[in-house]
Amino acid sequence: MPNTSVAVTVDGLTKQFRTGGEPLTxxxxxSLEIAAGSMVALTGPSGSGKSTLLHLVGAIESADTGTIVVGDRDITKLRRAALAAYRRTIGFVFQRYHLLPALSALDNVIAPVLPYRVDFDRAARARELLTAVGLAGRERALPAQLSGGQQQRVAVARALIGEPALLLADEPTGNLDSGTGAEILDLLLRLRAERGMTVLLATHEQHIAARCDRLIRLRDGRIAEDLDLTGGDDDRDSTLTRATQLRL
Ligand SMILES: Nc1ncnc2c1ncn2[C@@H]1O[C@H](COP(=O)(O)OP(=O)(O)OP(=O)(O)O)[C@@H](O)[C@H]1O
Ligand SMILES: [Mg+2]
Known part of the structure; x- marks a missing residue:
């Protein structure tokens, strides 16, 4: 079941938070252009705006100014119903999995599409996805009965139930040891290759960012560095040496 990937074009995007005192930008x-089907790592120090950018692209937060064109739609112009429909076309993976503790792995995967009329068999697709993420046989397990890595696999399967053209992941490996984190990244790379979706992920980890097509480093809500990692291995190594010097 191939997804159709989408390009994302962000232009002049600004988001401020006002919590008393001076607004924080x-x-x-x-401004940023992400090619359809690419896998892009967002890095940068804590507070540099990675999560906020993902939330804006995912329409979880609304922008103050600027545009975000996903596919052929400027999502900053969408109103309620259209916005809800847009949210259903993207997948979101969080650092802390956010699984519902009382629901089985299978029911967690089904949960996002439960309120909607869909033209596929929800349980059958959820089973397929759990198999794709390596959890065949664990459909009935509760989150507490699964390891952190397994819970994140469930969260990845859940994010894919609507066959998103765009997958947003906020530190998807941040709570995992480096080996398990690398496995989740393998999974995302494989699913991206199989399904052709665009992936935008925030990470603090050099070894995760290194495996993406492109590394964008944010600082104070702006792009401080934008590195193409799709060259040959030699290019990638020298590019990453530079990135390491920049201290991700
Ligand atoms: N809901 C909010 N209310 C007020 N300020 C916020 C809110 N969300 C984010 N901020 C502020 O916006 C800035 C950017 O935060 P953001 O969470 O996007 O950073 P980040 O790069 O994801 O950081 P981290 O690596 O720690 O996850 C920070 O200064 C943060 O305190
Ligand atoms: Mg964050």
Whole structure:
């Protein structure tokens, strides 16, 4: 079941938070083009705006100014019903999995599409996805009965139930040891190759960012560095040496 990937074009995007006192600019006049089907790592220090940017692209937060074109739609112009429909076309993976503790792995995967009329068999697709993420046989397990890595696999399967053209992941490996984190990244790379979706992920980890097609480093809500990692291995190594010097 191939997904159709989408390009994302962000232009002049600004988001401020006002919590009394001076407004804080989390994303500052940011412009960015992401090619359809690419896998892009967002890095940068804590507070640099990675999560805010993902939330804006995922329409979890609304922008103050600027546009975000996903596919052929400017999502900053969408109103309620259209916005809800847009959210159903993207997948979101969080650092802390956010699984519902009382539901089985299978029911967690089904949960996002439960309120909607869909033209596929929900349980059958959820089973297929759990198999794709390596959890065949664990459909009935509760989150507490699964390891952190397994819970994140469930969260990845859940994010894919609507066959998203765009997958957003906020530190999907941040709570995992480096080996398990690398496995989750293998999974995302494989699913991206199989399904052709665009992936935008925030990470603090060099070894995760290194395996993406492109590394964008944010600082104070702006792009501080934008590195193409799709060259040959030699190019990648020298590019990453530079990235390491930049201290991700
Ligand atoms: N809901 C909010 N209310 C007020 N300020 C916020 C809110 N969300 C984010 N911020 C502020 O916006 C800035 C950017 O935060 P953001 O969470 O996007 O950073 P980040 O790069 O994801 O950081 P981290 O690596 O720690 O996850 C920070 O200064 C943060 O305190
Ligand atoms: Mg964050």
């Amino acid at each position: 989390a994303v500052d006049e940011l």
